[in-house]
Amino acid sequence: MYHNTKMVSPFPFHSIIILFRNFCLCECIIGSCDNQVPDMDEVSDSGDEEDWEECNPEPMATTATCLFCEQGFNTVDDMYCHCNVNHNFDITSVVQRFHLDDFSYIKMINYIRKEKPSVDFFGNEGCDGTPWCSESYLKPVIEDDAALQFDIEDISVSNGDHIQSNPEAVGRTGDNKNTTPGSEEEVTVPRVKYHALISRLEAAERNVAQLQEQLCESQQKMDKMRTCVRDIVLPCDEDAGHAASSSSSSVQRRPACEDLGYFSAYAHHGIHEEMLKDKVRTLSYRRAVMSNAAVFRDAVVLDVGCGTGILSMFAARAGARRVIAVDMSDVVYQAMDIVRENKLEHIITVIRGKVEEVSLPVDKVDIIISEWMGYFLLFESMLDSVLYARDKWLTPNGHMFPNLCSISLAAVGNVSKHQEHIGFWNDVYDFKMSCMVSIVEKEAVIETVGKDDIMSNSAVVKELDLKTCSVTELDFSSEFLLTACRKGVVTAITGFFDIRFDKDLQEPVSFSTSAADTPTHWKQTLFYLREPIPVCQGEVIRGNVQVLKDPKDPRSLLVTLSVNGRTFNYTMD
Ligand SMILES: C[S@@+](CC[C@H](N)C(=O)[O-])C[C@H]1O[C@@H](n2cnc3c(N)ncnc32)[C@H](O)[C@@H]1O
Ligand SMILES: *[C@@H]1O[C@H](CO)[C@@H](O)[C@H](O)[C@H]1NC(C)=O
Ligand SMILES: *[C@@H]1O[C@H](CO)[C@@H](O)[C@H](O)[C@H]1NC(C)=O
Numbered sequence: 251m252y253h254n255t256k257m258v259s260p261f262p263f264h265s266i267i268i269l270f271r272n273f274c275l276c277e278c279i280i281g282s283c284d285n286q287v288p289d290m291d292e293v294s295d296s297g298d299e300e301d302w303e304e305c306n307p308e309p310m311a312t313t314a315t316c317l318f319c320e321q322g323f324n325t326v327d328d329m330y331c332h333c334n335v336n337h338n339f340d341i342t343s344v345v346q347r348f349h350l351d352d353f354s355y356i357k358m359i360n361y362i363r364k365e366k367p368s369v370d371f372f373g374n375e376g377c378d379g380t381p382w383c384s385e386s387y388l389k390p391v392i393e394d395d396a397a398l399q400f401d402i403e404d405i406s407v408s409n410g411d412h413i414q415s416n417p418e419a420v421g422r423t424g425d426n427k428n429t430t431p432g433s434e435e436e437v438t439v440p441r442v443k444y445h446a447l448i449s450r451l452e453a454a455e456r457n458v459a460q461l462q463e464q465l466c467e468s469q470q471k472m473d474k475m476r477t478c479v480r481d482i483v484l485p486c487d488e489d490a491g492h493a494a495s496s497s498s499s500s501v502q503r504r505p506a507c508e509d510l511g512y513f514s515a516y517a518h519h520g521i522h523e524e525m526l527k528d529k530v531r532t533l534s535y536r537r538a539v540m541s542n543a544a545v546f547r548d549a550v551v552l553d554v555g556c557g558t559g560i561l562s563m564f565a566a567r568a569g570a571r572r573v574i575a576v577d578m579s580d581v582v583y584q585a586m587d588i589v590r591e592n593k594l595e596h597i598i599t600v601i602r603g604k605v606e607e608v609s610l611p612v613d614k615v616d617i618i619i620s621e622w623m624g625y626f627l628l629f630e631s632m633l634d635s636v637l638y639a640r641d642k643w644l645t646p647n648g649h650m651f652p653n654l655c656s657i658s659l660a661a662v663g664n665v666s667k668h669q670e671h672i673g674f675w676n677d678v679y680d681f682k683m684s685c686m687v688s689i690v691e692k693e694a695v696i697e698t699v700g701k702d703d704i705m706s707n708s709a710v711v712k713e714l715d716l717k718t719c720s721v722t723e724l725d726f727s728s729e730f731l732l733t734a735c736r737k738g739v740v741t742a743i744t745g746f747f748d749i750r751f752d753k754d755l756q757e758p759v760s761f762s763t764s765a766a767d768t769p770t771h772w773k774q775t776l777f778y779l780r781e782p783i784p785v786c787q788g789e790v791i792r793g794n795v796q797v798l799k800d801p802k803d804p805r806s807l808l809v810t811l812s813v814n815g816r817t818f819n820y821t822m823d
Contacts, residue, residue: 253707259513260344266732271714273602273745274279276823287760302413307347313396314328314329314396314397315329315392315396315397316329316332316333316336316337316397317329317333317337317339317359317362317363317397318333318337318339318362318369319336319337322395323482325396325601326397326399326400329396329397329402332466334642337369338369338373338379339369339372344358344372344379345402347372349401350402350775351401352403354380354382354383354389354401355363355400356387356398356462357382357383357384357385357387357388358382358387358681359379359395359397359398360382360389360390360391360395361387361389362390363391363395364391364698365381367381367696373606375525382632384425387715389821393558401480408738410626417649423554432584438696441688442465455592455638456747457819464676474491474510480508489652490588492626496750499769500755509578509604512630512805513578513579513580514579514580516557516577516579517579517580517581519581519584521575522557522558522581524604524771525557525621525771526558526560527771528770528771530767530768530769530770531621531761531770531771532560534749534751534759534760535560535561535564535619535621535651536564537756537757537759538651538652538751538759539561539564539565539567539619539651540564540567540568540755540756541756541759542568542755542756543569544753544756545617545649545754546565546567546568546570546617547569547570548569548571549569549570549571549616549617550570550572550573550574550612550616550617550619551565551566551570551572551573551613551615551616551618551619552573552574552575552576552610552615552617552618552619552639552643553565553573553575553576553619553620554576554605554618554619554620554622554635554636554639554643555576555577555578555605555620555622555632555635555636556575556576556577556582556600557621558581558584558587558588559575559579559584559585559588559589559598559778561601561619561620561621562575562589562600562619563588563589563594563598564586564596564619565617565619566594566598567598568734569636570597570617571660572597572599572612573597573598573599574598574601574610574611574612574615575589575599575600575601576597576600576601576602576603576605576608576610577600577602578602578603578604578605582600582602583602583603585600587599600612602677604635605635605636605637606638612643613643613772614643614644614645614648615648616618616644616645616647616648617648617649617651618636618639618640618643618644618649618650619651620632620639620651622635622636623655623747623749625694625772625773625775625822626657626694626726626745626746626747626775626797626807626809626822627655627657627712627747628797628807629805629806630700630805631636631724631799631805632698633714633719633724633806634646634724636650637716637719637808638669638719644723648808649753649754650716650717650753651751651752652713652716652749652750653716653717653750653752653753654712654713654714654716654746654749654750654752654753655712655713655714655716655747655748655749655750656712656714656716656748657712657745657746657747657797658709658710658711658745658746658747658748658764659706659709659711659730659732659743659744659745660704660705660706660707660708660709660732660743660744660746660765661704661705661706661732661734661742661743661744661763661785661791662699662703662705662740662741662742662743662744662765662776663703663705663706663738663739663741664699664700664703664741664742665739665741665782667677667703667741667742668741668778668779668782669743671690671695671778672687672691672778672780673689675687675690687780691778691780691818692818692819692820692821693733693773693820693821693822694745694775694776694777694809694820694821694822695777695778696757696772696775696776697774697775697776697804698765698769698773698774698776699744699765700765700774701765701766701774703791704735704744704765704766705732705734705735705736705738705740705785706732706734706735706740706791707732707733707735708732708746708764709730709731709732710731711726711728711795712726712728714798714817717753724797725797725798725799726796726797727794727795728795728796728797729792729793729799730792730793730795731788731791731792731793732791732793733788733789733790733791734785734786734787734788734789734790734791735787737785737786737787738784738785739782739783739784740779740782740783740784740785740791740813741778741779742776742777742778742779743776743777743779743793743811743813744765744774744775744776744777745774745775745776746762746763746764746765746772746775747772747775748760748761748762748763748764749761749762749765750753758813775810775822777811777820779813779818780818781811781816783814791813791814792813792814792815793811793812793813793814794811794812794813795809795810795811796808796809796810797809798822800821803823805823806821806822806823807821807823808821808822809821809822
């Protein structure tokens, strides 16, 4: 795991921008942006378009109601003919006079239907005030109004002549001018053309289906965005209240807005590259799986937070019968490709979703494998999700990979580092900025500590057996004793964790993120002491550490350290 302060802000503005983008897209689909909508007119680039009618043998049975009286007609052509004769309204000249296009034509029709203007209005030569410019006139006034389906392009083609088209004809051309509108007369086209048209129609249909899918997706994202915006406007007090009052604050109750930011951070490839390139981490998992292949043979495995799917593929290689890989981040789409690329799709099923929300294709699993560890082990609280999965799906004698972990502390002494981090603010280009110290010192720092900077033994302050522990245990407080191994000045306390895969295993595997071992991408966590503590060799430092989820953001931690009676509060966010 990895978690960078900068990548996950409590307000996922990044996600919101994405959501707004989708919002615009969704408007396009709805229709204000015509280039998104497949243009059926493109089908008609030559004659012979009557195939369209073959595919749609039954034109809509609507009647066209006159624009200026109640009379109905079988076709729009008949209706306009009536308008011309009885109301002195010639649609052809109206279209030209008002320079109507598809949109303004529709608006005009709805305007007439709604506002019932006098027909005289349309006779006024040079009238440029078109009262139907409001978008509201795009909304049909009469249901299934046949007049709206009339294609005014045919008028421009027919150049002032009388009406040539009927509403059902798509792209009819001059050759067929004399076809009686709406007639059931058969037409013949060359087979090649027929197939070409059919495949264009099919493509258009696919396009529509795809757009509908996108629309649906956008609507879902809009819903999320609404929740999100609500949470920003009304900060997640309710949830925070729960978390504070109940010790079992878990990721399930975490507001959706925070998790959007969390999961979008994991959608970026860089974070996965860093984790995969961490050989201590990745090779430990591989060794744990491959050297205990006997446990994996024929097992059903759940990979919680599969990322790129690497752990699932280890499990499949080790002989798992079935692996279910779950991740909420968009990286799962890559995981799906990766699984296929390695021809493991018959074993590995990749599911996108939060492990708290997905349903699995199996009732129980034999093994849960997950790389959930955050800085200082518990930062980002992904373990809550793993324990949730365990309680829901792991068989009673199933395995957790890993199964044991511990958090430890040690004393660090490096006066020049302390000076760089804290002392710096007391003299910045000859100015004092000491108010910065109280902010800077409160933040735990993720940094690699040099081996030589370690000044004491290390003390385990928390052990977790993943097979049995509960979410409540993840908030804890613990006493510790550290013995200085040399004379010097303690400038910080370092925190790190150890991971073990050993329960009921023939070949135990473990790794450590301590400063004494090969550095990992977790580095170490440093809690700087405002006032360093001088110690003699063999002197004992007494302390207490308390680790709590931040009630305001359950993925962050509040750490309180007391060292030789002095207390310091730290945040990790
Ligand atoms: C530290 S990464 C590990 C990725 C991969 N297993 C590996 O080892 O390279 C953790 C992954 O878990 C996912 N994750 C965290 N909490 C989750 C949850 N509650 N449901 C689904 N996925 C989750 C994150 O999106 C992220 O991709
Ligand atoms: C302290 O940290 C600095 C800077 O990282 C490093 O160069 C130095 O070797 C460390 N140790 C001591 C004893 O100063
Ligand atoms: C540390 O935080 C606790 C509450 O979490 C508070 O009661 C205490 O006063 C704080 N101590 C310092 C030194 O800021």
